[in-house]
Amino acid sequence: MTKDYQDSKSCRQEVMYTKDSLKKRFIPIYVKRDFVASGWLGVRIVGPQYLRFGKKPFEETVKDLVKLIFDDKSEKSSKHKVAKVPVTVPLVEIKPDENDKPNEESPKDNYDDSNQSSHELLPLLVPNPKPIEKWNSKDIADWFDANKVRCELKEMYDFQCGTELLLYGQCLRPEWQSEYFDVREQFLKQYSTVLYRNxxxxLVNVINQLEQLQTKPVSSTCGILLLLWFIFVLLNTFKMF
Known part of the structure; x- marks a missing residue:
C-alpha cells in the first residue's frame, strides 16, 4: 500500500474485485513508514491485521507475514467446520444496541431526523431517472443527500459510478453488521466522532432498495403498453409500403 497505488486507476478495481467478487480477505502491506490509507481505501482495508516494512528488520517482518498467512488459513479451516447461515439485509425495524445514542448527542446538520424514530427505515428516494449503472459521482452525491445519509459517509466512500455503488451493496448482503464495525472504526479515526448503528x-437499507429497484421486473401494465407501442410502429411501417 502506497500513496501512488491508492491514486492509481487500477487500485479501486483490484480491491473491489478481491473483496466483493472473490470474497477474499487480504493483508495490507505498507512499504513506507509515513503512509496510511485513507478515504474509500481506508474503509475497505480497515482491521487489526496489517504489516509495515521499515519499522523492524526485513527478515523479521517477512516472518510476521508468513505467520499471518498461516494463522488466517487456520482460522478459515476452523470456520468451515461450523455451519454458517447467510444473513440478508432485512427491510424491517432493526433494534439498536448499547452503542446507539440519541440523535441529539450527534452533531446537528442536514441529516438530523429528530422528528423520526432513530431506527425507522425510510422509503428510497431516487432523484435521478438515469439507469443506476450510468450514474456519475454527482448523481450518487445527490442520491446520498436525498436519502439523508450522513455527508461524512458520502465523502468517505467517494463512489465514482453507479456500478461501484451496486458492487458495494453486494458486499453488504452476507455480513453488513461486521462491515459496520469496520466502517465505524475508520469513521472514528477520520472524523473523531462516532457513527451509530442506526x-x-x-445506508444499508437504501442501497438494498436501490439494488431491488435496479433488478425490478417490468410490470404487466408496462409490458402491455410496450407491446401496443410496438404494434403501432409496425402498422405505420406497413402503411408506408
Whole structure:
C-alpha cells in the first residue's frame, strides 16, 4: 500500500474485485513508514491485521507475514467446520444496541431526523431517472443527500459510478453488521466522532432498495403498453409500403 497505488486507476478495481467478487480477505502491506490509507481505501482495508516494512528488520517482518498467512488459513479451516447461515439485509425495524445514542448527542446538520424514530427505515428516494449503472459521482452525491445519509459517509466512500455503488451493496448482503464495525472504526479515526448503528443501517437499507429497484421486473401494465407501442410502429411501417 502506497500513496501512488491508492491514486492509481487500477487500485479501486483490484480491491473491489478481491473483496466483493472473490470474497477474499487480504493483508495490507505498507512499504513506507509515513503512509496510511485513507478515504474509500481506508474503509475497505480497515482491521487489526496489517504489516509495515521499515519499522523492524526485513527478515523479521517477512516472518510476521508468513505467520499471518498461516494463522488466517487456520482460522478459515476452523470456520468451515461450523455451519454458517447467510444473513440478508432485512427491510424491517432493526433494534439498536448499547452503542446507539440519541440523535441529539450527534452533531446537528442536514441529516438530523429528530422528528423520526432513530431506527425507522425510510422509503428510497431516487432523484435521478438515469439507469443506476450510468450514474456519475454527482448523481450518487445527490442520491446520498436525498436519502439523508450522513455527508461524512458520502465523502468517505467517494463512489465514482453507479456500478461501484451496486458492487458495494453486494458486499453488504452476507455480513453488513461486521462491515459496520469496520466502517465505524475508520469513521472514528477520520472524523473523531462516532457513527451509530442506526445511521449505518440507513445506508444499508437504501442501497438494498436501490439494488431491488435496479433488478425490478417490468410490470404487466408496462409490458402491455410496450407491446401496443410496438404494434403501432409496425402498422405505420406497413402503411408506408
Amino acid at each position: 445511521e449505518f443501517v440507513r
